[in-house]
Amino acid sequence: MNFDHTEEQLRLIETAKRFVEEELYPYEEEVEKSGEVRAELRRQIIDRSLEIGLYAANMPEHLGGGGLDALSMCMLDRELGRANMALQYTVGRPSNILQACVGEQREKYLFPCIKGEKTDCLAMTEPGAGSDLRSMSCKAERDGDDFVINGTKHFISHADVADFVILFAATGVEPIIDKSRHRGPRKKITAFLVDMGTPGFMLRKGYDNVSHRGYHNCILEFDNCRLSSSQVLGEVDQGFEIANDWLGNTRLQVAAICLGRCDRAFELACEYAATRKQFNQTIGKFQGVGFKLADMELRRRAAQLITYQAAAKANANSNTNAAMSDMDAALAKLSATEALAFIADEAIQIYGGMGLMSDLPLERIWRDARVERIWEGTSEIQRLIISRSLLRPLENQ
CATH class of the missing domain: 2.40.110.10 (Butyryl-CoA Dehydrogenase, subunit A, domain 2)
Known part of the structure; x- marks a missing residue:
């Protein structure tokens, strides 16, 4: 599959990157220390993301949303995922389940969520x-x-x-x-x-x-x-059928967000390895550190390819064989969440004691990484989905 970015996707990534740097990063320390996103700050982020078209980007255009396809949403979530979760989530993404709303439900729940009036x-x-x-x-x-x-x-x-x-x-x-x-x-x-x-x-x-x-x-x-x-x-x-449709999308979202955290931790590790000196040379020249970077990049790229392939399949017509399956979503979540756990841990190892200090975002990324292998389906559940998907066709022969 070809994952070359379109001009529209490149503009989306640049917009999201600038938004994260200007609107989210400056408040990370405040949120980490207080454990809260102030109501005024939350409203500020919502209004700004509405203004530049990032809010409700997952919802169809005919409903008033951004109308981004699954692959473009992965690219957006990847950039937003670099920031603190509480801040990142404020850039609203109404649940896809709400598209099942009918009649007055749309006026009371669906449309206000898309407009940033309700959550x-x-x-x-x-x-x-x-x-x-x-x-x-x-x-x-x-x-x-x-x-x-x-x-x-x-x-x-x-x-x-x-x-x-x-x-x-x-x-x-x-x-x-x-x-x-x-x-x-x-x-x-x-x-x-x-x-x-x-x-x-x-x-x-x-x-x-x-x-x-x-x-x-x-x-x-x-x-x-x-x-x-x-x-x-x-x-x-029929709630379970609605839930199943939602879980595939959220697992893809989790994978994309984890890619963003992988990126941030990996970039910090590379920069440190290229500048920190010990024994008269930068530590990245030691195989003990350089090989860590190589393994981190291997897992990061593998997770990206698996996640983007699942997203590309999600863009396909659901009635075709090319559509995203439960196994595709499970592979994406499993690969990205486990890549993040590995990369965050190795990045701290490269930094040594400094990596655990709250002056850097690494200890937060490391802490936050742990829950990603639990919610929206544990790693064990993802492996169960994958193994069953592999064996079922053979058992039915």
């Missing part, structure tokens, strides 16, 4: 349901034309700054067709749009964590929270 968050993970989403216990029971929600979600990112939640809850149990392959009840899942402040819905502070300072996780509790049927997103019992 969404997704609630899937539970204390007892992480990788196995089908086992979620948060349930929605019918009561006439309404649904009553009960249950708890946790690790819900940026819910503290969201205006509404895209909630996934169990609405039934699928019949068991093949008992020999059955591992337990498989829940039917439905997606709902839930406004903050809805009676019976409480948001609590989440857990303190080592990664992504300023980018908070929250706990959501639902106690007989009543929703009307107009708040169902998509079709009842």
Whole structure:
């Protein structure tokens, strides 16, 4: 595949690079120390990204978004990914799931998100349901034309700054067709749009964590929270299909963001190796350091090629054999997140003790890298998807 940048993509990269340097980098230290993105700063970043066309770049043009294709979005996310996560995320990317909105839902949720007037968050993970989403216990029971929600979600990112939640809850149990392959009840899942402040819905502070300072996780509790049927997103019992469509895109996004962090850590390591002197020569001339750089570049380029290939496939018509598969998205996330872990660690090794000092962004990149192999599907889940995709055609022969 040819990944030569078009003129439009080159302009996009330059715009994003300048935006990160001018609008995000100057506030990284503040956010890292305070653990917060001030409301005024958040609004400032939103307004500026709207002004230059970076906000909602993933949404179709006919809906008011930037209309970028998957490969161009990877290039944008790669540049934004160089910055602190809390700041980077403020450059809004409404969930693709919102394209399932219909009628009044579009006016209340979809269009305000695209205009930067509202922010969404997704609630899937539970204390007892992480990788196995089908086992979620948060349930929605019918009561006439309404649904009553009960249950708890946790690790819900940026819910503290969201205006509404895209909630996934169990609405039934699928019949068991093949008992020999059955591992337990498989829940039917439905997606709902839930406004903050809805009676019976409480948001609590989440857990303190080592990664992504300023980018908070929250706990959501639902106690007989009543929703009307107009708040169902998509079709009842079809939430898992919506979630699957979303997960492929988010895994690609995670991969692209990790590429940006790989770039920043790698560039810092190269610069240091080329200027730091020990024993009367720059340390990069020692094989112990130079070979580290070679291995870092090998992994960085491999992750880039795998991610860009998946994005190029995502641009293809979904009805063709060239379309992005679950395996393509899994390969992208797995390769990029593991490349980042390796590169961040080796960059600190090259810097020595200085690499762990907060004067440099390396220790932050290193801390932040750890969670990338867990959320949006652990590395083990990505390997499971890949291995099943490789073996399934042979098993069906």
